Amino acid sequence: MGLYLVDTVVFVAFIASVIAIGMWMSREEKDSESYFLAGRGLSWWLIGFSLIAANISTEQFVGMSGDAAREVGLAIAGYEWLAAVTLVFVAFFFLPKFLRAGIYTIPEFLEHRYNQYARLVMSLFTMMMLVVVNISAVIYSGAKLVDVLVEHPLVNLQTASIAIGSLAAVYVMFGGLKACAWADLLQGSALIIGGGMILFFALGALDAADPAAIAPNAEIAAEIQDASPLQKFLTVHDEKLCTIRPANDSKVPWTALIIGLWIPNFFYWGLNQYIMQRTLGSRSLAEGQKGIVFAAAMKLLIPFIVVFPGMMALTLFREDMQKEAREKTNITSLVLFEHLSGESTGLLEGLNEHVTKAIEEAKAELTKSEAEAKDDAKQVVFNMESEFVELYPEVAARIVAYNKKVAADNNLTYSVEAAGPQGVLYFFDLMGFGPDEPEPKADAGEPSDQDVNGAIVAAASGDDRFDVAKQMIGVDEDAAFPLLIKKLVPPGGLYGFMIAAIMGAVLSSLASMLNAASTIFSMDLYKRYFVPATSEAGLVFVGRTCVIVFAILGIVVAPHLSHPMFGGIFTFIQEFQGFISPGILAVFLFGLFVRKASTLAGIIGLVANPIIYGGLKWLDKIPGLGSMEWARQLTNFAFLDRMAVTFFAILAIMSIATIVAPRKELYEFKANTTMNLDSSKGAKVFGTLIILATAALYWFFRGSAVIPF
Template sequence: MGLETIDLAIVIGYAVALIAIATLLSREKAGHQKDSEDYFLAGKALPWWAVGASLIAANISAEQIIGMSGSGYVVGLAIASYEWMAGITLLIVGKFFLPVFLKHGIYTMPQFLEKRFDVRVKTVMSIFWLLLYTFVNLTAILWLGATAINALTGFDITYGLIVLAVFAVAYSLYGGLKAVAMTDIIQVVLLVLGGMLITWIALDKVSGGAGPIEGMSVLLEQAPGKFDMILSKDNPEYMNLPGIGVLIGGMWMMNLSYWGFNQYIIQRALGAKSQDEAQKGIVFAAFLKLLMPLIIVIPGIAAYVLSQDPNSGLYVGRPDQAYPTVMALAPIGIRGLIFAALVAAIVSSLGSMMNSISTIFTLDIYRPWHKGEESEGELVKIGRFASLTAIIIAVLVAQPLLGKSEQAFQFIQEFTGFFTPGICAIFILGVFWKGSTANGALLAAIGSFAFSVVGKFYFAHIPFMDRVLYVFLGCCAVIAIMSFIDRKMPEKAIDLNGIKFGTSSAYNVGALVVVAAVAALYALFW
């Protein structure tokens, strides 16, 4: 293992080029001072291709590449449900929720909750998201990224955390969402090409040099259980991916919360030029999601098969080391390119997460306290300060929180699953049921955590994905009961009459292709 001089030159060259491009894109025209719309929503000028690429670049981070590949090593292709079902979820968000958010001209998800309910709901959810993004998502991206660097180069994990944090700050802190989103085009190209390359190398190694197609045949022959999309109850991973329950249960809640009501993701679509551009970007992202298991999960399965062969010379210490171990198979030069692709995924997600933290803190926590007395320049400065503070905290707590985790991806999913049901209930009923009240939403937010804790410790036999569904239904019931107790139609109910839910023919055709492709994949690997 290790990077040679040419590999290091490629990685350093990429880093310098990315920072230079981000800085260039962040420059404003003479006489124009960067305001909050410029910094947090890229001036609402993103084209569809930037929206779609940025959605995927923000999503495919170390927690996805390293974590999901590790789960592929343990579980197999079934973990790809998060990716393929996400493609359909994106289409649902683009048609039914995005038009509502854009119509109300919001910057943040908490801002929407205040418009629909009240300041209490906004504040509670703002604090929750800030804590989640800082202590779970940002921390996981840093930790898994540093772990990958350590596995490939031997570079100390602590120093790896610091280097990634500094790189992310240099790349995204000044320019905000525009710098992140526009450079994500480069990141996604590098990510997809590098990912395809590592899959090719892994499959070729499995086949003994006979090529990737033969390598895939070997995987199917030697590890057929790794290609079951629907796990049986006797599978040791059933508690994480409970068979048919994945298709009809909590997975929908997990994906809707992530892709539709998650500031970190939806902020890209909110920064689009128009609703049509945002929706085309979402279809583009849905197509890219279909590719992700090929470049993330398959290398994990290949690592499993190779590790069973004593002659392969490949040893995987623990599941989350599967992808970095396979990366080490690449030849000199190519290894640097693939390593740069991994770094691209890490810093893109770090930059996106930092920008979302700064947006929520500045607009939903800081600005209300100052009652409009702050200048636009001051808001941008506060946003940068919030980003910097969050990344420093994440560096400090990364190892204590995740140092002993075997499958970080599953850990992240289960932890966020404590809050996901309440978020989905609040947004779905808040948008489509005029009768839902602020008191009901507030109780659902608190009840989501309470119900999940009870389910985790007193109904441990229930798979966590099923628990997410049951808690969602419980939260919906809480909102309904409390709203009927209030007996008053909320003054802030959403009027759907003036919202354009119609979609273009391009969107409809793209959506049909994505749905058909997902159905075919499930039929093939049932």
């Protein structure tokens, strides 16, 4: 579906209005406090909408709905519902201390508690994470939406990334935080309305669909024959409507609900610069608390307009999602396989001009790479998702045969029985293994070619001679939400409004992240270490220059995130934030409650995070450890459980450091503000109700077992 004239007018008018209002409201920003913190004058309702709009973007609409379409289902809503509880705690335990200290940035608080080097380390970590992970991920997810919706030879992930990143950079360069906040008010409202529209249209499409086409079996098809749209949704997706996942789930195990999932939530909502910058700009503590609690209430609604439609997308448009995988995501891997094997898969033939151009570009890039390749170039072993094997069995057989030859030619030792949890996760259902069972099941029978291929990939993943990053997927789940818009939203104004709401969210999130990253560089690095005597106008100029640089870096990284190895964009963001989030949270909490904690303990805690987390993630890649069972077991932790282990390990290290070298006197937090720090009683009441509502949602969607092991 293309944009009609009226849709184009609505889209352009909405985006232009948002930008114009933001620019007008921030037209008098001349000093650093005005540009970076909106003059500390934001009201509660503006803070609440701004928090939601800064948070909810295409990383949720594309990434989270994609995970919901996968086997994770409603469990992915834990990021939203537990965030509501987290926000309540942030409002009454974190925010008072931040506002009392009168800080511009979260790293600045660590200087108050520890020393300037703790601030420096956190500033560097946070800035790198914002640019490499958050900014690039939002640019990619927005570009993914454009790539699916706009079928034109000139539109692809690269060109869409350039357009989105550039527009966001220009927007925030001339606006600052107040522009972001006022734009967020409009975009946050449009986003919730647009998400509600998608839910409504998806339920309508589910109701109109043939029961036999959407039901997993004939029995359920008969059951939903005369059911209401809501009942059809609940029945068809019954297995996915469970917030409690088994302990061996790779993304949201029930164990993560105890510790692991709280770590990214508290880091994101309490210690994340681009989120907390909104609350640091509040006119009083009470206004900030009311704004945060208002945002918490809205977080309870998000899964209904993001997660539920994602589930329905796979049910309604599985063939379209398969087409997206075949014609876009798999192109590079298929071109490489045909080149290396000398065989045609047939999957690159008879495609439209847009796809043919992508194939030619992939071939040209391959030729260029080979010309620059060294003699020690790695051997490629191809991995396949189980649904790819089911869809294209003949192609899968050729890939398996090729991988066997590569293994034989390079004397790669592999064993189906030994692969166990080390085997690539996509092959678990084919190999007859459970995710934490190293022995094959009794009914597994003789290993098939696919079993052997899983073992080859498992063995090659621990061998430096091989590249196992080339993967073939059957379904592109990240296309779920874009397809819902493309297939269900009617033209004539609504389509343009929907795209404007989503793209507005992209610009809002990007603007927030770019502003936060530039604030950290300007206030924590440039003013502190490079030019301490810089003027207020000079700081604003440096901040605006940083916006351009960070946007360019994000644009360069973004297209590479389409690779299946990242497991979906939402998972990519959450997993890679684990390199800093457990340590920052541990250092903050330890410094808050252990007043004898020394400056050394704070620095060690921050630096230890990427070492411990990275070790747990890649331990089996260290030569000599890949074949050891204990190393394989550690690397197969769900990343949320890995965060929990890292968090407690850092607390233990900081405890030892404090015992060995404690502060000579108890630390006292000093006030550095004239702001009204009276707490909001009304916010406390509503915060309590939000916690109870979250517990009720988890109880209602608990599934058939409370703790399924």
